[in-house]
Amino acid sequence: MSKANFLDSRGITLNIFDMMGNGVLLKEGYQYTLAEAKEFVTRLTNLGLDTSKQKGIKIPICQESSYTLITQEGRSMGELYPGEYFWAQLLSAYGIANTYTTEKSHTGSIIAVSGQYFRNLSKEELTHLFINNFVILEGDAAYTLWDMGYGHLAGIDAVEWHKVNSGVQAYEETCNNEIYSGIKNSRMSSQCSSGNYLRITYTESANIEKLTEVKGPDGSKVGPGMVLYKEMNDHKKRDQSLGINKCEESLLKSYSERYDALVHDGEVVLSGIEPGTFGYDELRKMLARLRDYKYAYMLFIRDYNAPFTNNLAERDLRPCKTRQKISGCFRTWRGISDFVKIMSVISTWKKQKMDLFVKIKE
Known part of the structure; x- marks a missing residue:
């Protein structure tokens, strides 16, 4: 009941009636449950919490998902349940602020997508979502994106499911040379209740940074685990491989707006730093360069003949x-x-x- 309140529910329906038409079934004790919760829920409601003002990682949901999802086996009712709540459970367990949203258009946000939510979006909405936000995907969402034919938005070339306890995946291990909780090459099990594993093959041009790797019982590499995908240069390479020599105007506009938003975020951070503080001048100069030379920095995506970096020029001068x-x-x-x-x-x-x-x- 408290969760329904946070979802901005205007009421709650409980099946407290006898199936034979004899009225409320008092012996089930629902009246006591409602009486115990009433004071707490009333106080919660009186706080006037506005779900539209909640902050944190946004978790998109859609009331139409049960109509758009596609079942894989068709053997149980559970396959008809939208799985868009995965990130809400995980992030809340880690104490990371998150909020549900039914909006389909976002800019400059962190969006955590799970289940088959993407099937509720159009091509234009999907493209806008990936270009203008930092998007986090779990296995089902990544598979759905690929299955819909839009895997290129995340650099995905091919996918393959491996069921839990299949003997293929045994554990997941960090591979980015970072130390977590004082442990180098930290790992966690990929068996028992961890769920199925989606092995993703990324395109050759995909600019990705692997954070973890999934390994087999003998320690051999099975496939990537968590990765960071940086899409702008990959989009250019993909276009060039298809013989396209110019970026779409709508995408170019989105990239430009995202660039401006990132520079603005940096300026906001800079305004909160005391001048003279260590690193202040370096950050100020970097932001000034990004702001004043935006055209030059984005030339590689505006003109496909321009390289992504100036490494070639540097090598020629060396x-x-x-x-x-x-x-x-x-x-x-x-x-x-x-x-x-x-x-x-x-x-x-x-x-x-x-x-x-x-x-x-x-």
Whole structure:
């Protein structure tokens, strides 16, 4: 009853009637349960808590989910129950603030999706959700996204389910060189009540950072566990592989708005730091660069001919800088000119993937 109150329920229905039409079945004792809870629920209601103002990680739910979900086996009624509450249970157990939401459009939020919630969204709503928010997925949500044909939004290429206690997965182990609770390479069981494991194969161009790995009984790697996916550059690579040489205007606008939102968040953090504090100047200068040179930073997604980083330019300059440091360095201006011309030609051949020896002979 208290949970129904937080969901902004206007009332609650209990089946307290005799099935034969004899009225309220008093011997079941529901009247005592209601009497005990009435004072607490009344005080809770009088607090005037507004669910729309709750803060924390947003957990999207949809009242139509039972109509849109697809059953895998069709053997039990349980398959018809929406599983969108998974993150609410887990995050609450860890003491992490979270709130349910029925809104479909979000910007600049952390969204935790579970079950088959995605089946309630259109292509445009899905794209907006991933581009403008930090999205957390569990296995069912990741599978649903892939099954709907939108796996590319999370860099997913293929998936495969492995049932719990199948002998494939035994435990999950951290692999990001971080120490948790004083334990290096910490791990947890992937057996018994941990649930089925969805092994995900990511696209070759997917820019992911693995946090954990799932391993078998013998310690061999089975597949990735938790990963962080950074989608903007991957979106560009995927377009290029399909022969698309320009980003969609709607996506470009979304990326631009997200960029501005991140810079704004940084400025808010900076405003709360006392000038002169260690790191203040570095953060201020970084935010100024991001704000003043936005066009240059986003050039790689605006113009697909521009690389994601300037690593190529740095590598081209490195031989010249190295030669300058060598004892004797350059003796004449003509020597400098000849060296630069030769390196320029060689670098161009390499970028065009030509055989250097063949080109030199020519």
